[in-house]
């Protein structure tokens with residue numbers, strides 16, 4: 001166990017229900033706008049997987065109950081070994097777990113169709129982390145970010161919007177109402193001209 005991790009089992013281990021509601025609402029928002037199969041297909045990177053709640057959601061809701069997301073393989077990274085150990089005890093069928101830093105990704109250029117970052121963007125170094133996202137995402141690929149909608153995190157969205165003017169187009173900005181109010185952004189990589 002990683003002593004001193006702020007995302008300890010005690011604090012974060014019971015957030016599964018809240019996170020699940022967040023993913024449901026996020027997908028509902030996205031479904032209004034785009035064919036969700038186009039976003040969540042092929043190789044998908046989850047930056048800061050935590051307890052693997054997103055992978056459980058994809059597993060249970062989409063792979064088992066709904067037929068329209070089938071062809072998906074998630075690489076779930078976290079820099080904290082404790083988080084990945086927790087994930088290992090779950091049956092995350094379609095996910096590979098990798099201990100890695102989101103600011104220095106150990107992957108080749110342009111291999112992911114989609115990158116998701118739930119409640120983790122504020123923990124990355126913007127320059128390094130988003131350069132890495134830009135590097136490993138395919139042209140035309142999607143980048144989905146959610147962050148708690150609280151004043152403390154306003155800087156995240158300002159930073160992201162400024163930064164992504166460079167090589168991304170903002171497809172959708174949305175608010176997720178729930179036990180935690182969240183702010184979401186969906187970008188698409190438009191590549192270098």
Ligand SMILES: C[S@@+](CC[C@H](N)C(=O)[O-])C[C@H]1O[C@@H](n2cnc3c(N)ncnc32)[C@H](O)[C@@H]1O
Nearest residue numbers: 048049050078079080083101102118119120123
């Ligand atoms: C608030 S939790 C979010 C968990 C998850 N995305 C979810 O939807 O439940 C943030 C996670 O990001 C991880 N993290 C923080 N900084 C990171 C970094 N630089 N690279 C990779 N993971 C990081 C933490 O260890 C933690 O598990």
